[in-house]
Amino acid sequence: MADTHQKNHDYHIIAPSPWPFLSSVGAFVLAIGGIAYMRYLNAGELHLFGINFVTPWLFFIGIAIILYCMYGWWSDTIREGKEGHHTRVVSIHLRYGMIMFIASEVMFFVAWFWAFFDASLFPNEVHQVMRAEFTGGQWPPKGMEVLDPLHLPLYNTVILLLSGTTLTWAHHALLHNDRKGLVTGLAFTVVLGVLFSFVQAYEYIHAPFAFKDSVYGATFFMATGFHGFHVLVGTIFLAVCLIRSIRGDFTPKNHFGLEAAAWYWHFVDVVWLFLFFSIYVWGSWGAPIAVH
Structure with a gap:
């Protein structure tokens, strides 16, 4: 009888899981909560089913649900890997999933680059009169002071590389x-990632333009933000x-979690190089540099 339940394939049939449903609920609450939060900030209203949902708490409840699902779902995935369920076929599918996720992220950033280049390459297009007023018919917009690309942006480029x-x-x-090399290398990477965020936060605080000032500020902060x-x-x-890694979870043959993180991080590196050369260097060419 025991042989009838023996697994004779490379696929992993997972046990019933609450995470897909709870994640959908969290995403729905987060979406409605985001709208409600923005209405709250503008002293507006959001009536659904006769109830006014204007409150900031709905947004944070959605975030909490999603974070809980992320922790629970990924914990189950790690446990399944330790139990030997991540066979060759399953590992391939995990890699396909990560590749498709990064591909979707690529298209996400394409949208922001598209917005930036559309505004910068055609600042004086005839049928967009309002944009010409905001830009003065040139790019960067007339009278705009920009960040020095060879200062903090270059510093952050070196940090990411x-x-x-x-x-x-x-x-x-x-x-x-x-x-030892694994833990040391990861520790340095995390420290450099934190340092990058601090430098960018400092740059934002001292930026000579704001999000609402012009299309330049809007596209700059959306892409870099x-x-x-x-x-x-x-x-x-x-x-x-x-x-x-400190706990010893990864082995030379079983370390997809680290591999996926490395793919994601290298993707972030490449996107930054495009941002640096297109937005910071080319996009600010010819404009006066702000002096602090």
Whole structure:
């Protein structure tokens, strides 16, 4: 009888899980909560089913549900891997999933680059009269002071390139079963990620323009801000990998969690290089540099 229940395939049939449903609920609450929060900030109303949902708490409840689901779902995935369920076929599917996720992120940033280049390449387009008023028919907009691309932006570029190097060092150390090199490389990468976020926060605080000032400010902060958010997520991702490395969870043959974090981080590196050269360098060319 025991042989009839023996697994004779490479696929993993997971047990019934609450996480997909709870994640959907959390995403729905977060979406409605985001709208309600914005209405709350503008002293508006949001009536659904005869109830006024204007409150900031709904937004934070949605975030809490999603964070709880992320922790629970990924904990189950880690446990399944330790139990040997991540066979060759399952591992391939996990990699396909991460590749598709990064591909979707690429298209996400394409939208912000598209907005920036549309505004910068055609600032005086005839059928967009309002945009011509905001830009003065030139790019950067007339009278706009910009950030020095060879100051903090270049500093952050060096930081991210160094972080990619230390992460590659950590990965190769794991492949050679060098635990000390793995932990040290990941620790350096996390520190560099935190340093990048602090430098960008300082840059935002001292920026000579605001989000609402012009289309330049809007496209600048949307593109670089969402990249900064991805750096923050990637830093948390790598910090979790650092904790797991200290616990000894990764082996030279079984370390997809670290591999996925490395893919994500290198993607963040590449996006920043595009941001640096297109928005900071080319996009601000010819404009006066703000002096602090």
